[in-house]
Amino acid sequence: MRAVAYENAGAISRPDSLMDVELADPTASGRDLLVAVRAISVNPVDVKVRQSSSRTGSGLNTLGWDASGVVVAVGDEVAGFKPGDEVFYAGSITRPGSNAELQLVDERICAIKPTTLAWDEAAALPLTSITAWEAMFDRLDVRKPVPGAANAILIVGGGGGVGSIAIQLARQLTDLTVIATASRPETRDWVSEMGAHHVIDHSKPIAAELAGLGLSEPAYVLSTTHTDQHLGDIAEAIAPQGRFALIDDPANLDVSVFKRKSVSIHWELMFTRPIYETPDMDAQGRLLTEVASLVDTGRLRTTLTKSLSPINAENLKTAHAQIETGSTHGKVTLTGWDSPATASPSSSENR
Secondary structure, three states: OEEEEEOOOOOOOOOOOOEEEEOOOOOOOOOEEEEEEEEEEEOHHHHHHHHHOOOOOOOOEOOOOOEEEEEEEEOOOOOOOOOOOEEEEOOOOOOOOOOEOEEEEEHHHEEEOOOOOOHHHHHOOHHHHHHHHHHHHHHOOOOOOOOOOEEEEEEEOOOOHHHHHHHHHHHHHOOOEEEEEOOOHHHHHHHHHHOOOEEEOOOOOHHHHHHOOOOOOEEEEEEOOOHHHHHHHHHHHOOOOOEEEEOOOOOOOOHHHHOOOOOEEEEOOOOHHHHHOOOOOOHHHHHHHHHHHHHHOOOOOOOEEEEEOOOOHHHHHHHHHHHHOOOOOOEEEEEOOOOOOOOOOOOOOOO
16 A cells, blocks of 8 residues: 655654555454545644654654545444544554544544544544543533633634634533634634634733633643743632643643642543553544534534645645644645546545
């Protein structure tokens, strides 16, 4: 099968940072689905792994943790899917990724893809939807009020992939006032389009920006990026006994700033359930099924903003370089394995 892989960690500018390769076809067993990948999206985790993790043992590293595609075979323990099913999923960071024509993925973290979306539109959603859903409903427990706090959530980095879907989920599934941060005109417009009630500028002191809205202290804060830069402001802004969640990897995190307010701190990693095969691992499949239903009933929209074709090393390098700028809003996807001139009309065949 065709794939895009690499051997040694390093800069995207290196000729061998990502390479077109041929790999052996995998075989489904147990609870695995063998999926023919139709579209993928690129996330910050792809960039982080490529920059820091070289090949271990034999073989090459295949990245990719978002995909949509067609089930072509199932393992002998699979109960919920069959060949021909169109699925979307985010995979596991401990297994070969979706930057390949064929991928093995556990059925418990898969769902039938939204019928109203094209392959690339669907591939933009799984990783960020799982992250946002788990952060808000499993970690922050936003359905449980914080006494005396504003019934509001502050989303730091509202223009990114996680922020974009978190805004929508909060609007559709809760009665929270949604405050999101964005600093550039295009991201402010995007965040408003996603449904934020208020947009504030994170290039300015966040606590002062919040105070300018005339709202009391928010019960919940979800930080998606540059948490270390905003930590003092978050601690100042959040309500006493509030709940704070983050998803990024700050070099230092002095949580003592939250002690006086007894703020609870939650780290969200959507790979935890598949890494450890937790007893509730199938929660990810269920929540993606709910996301698909929300999409197909018009309550959620894809966060795709840029799509490239075909899936190859050249286009993946372009996508990685774009993610590295830190200026992307929404999601970047890649579709199809043929050249654009000969590809089937996959971007519209499943609308």
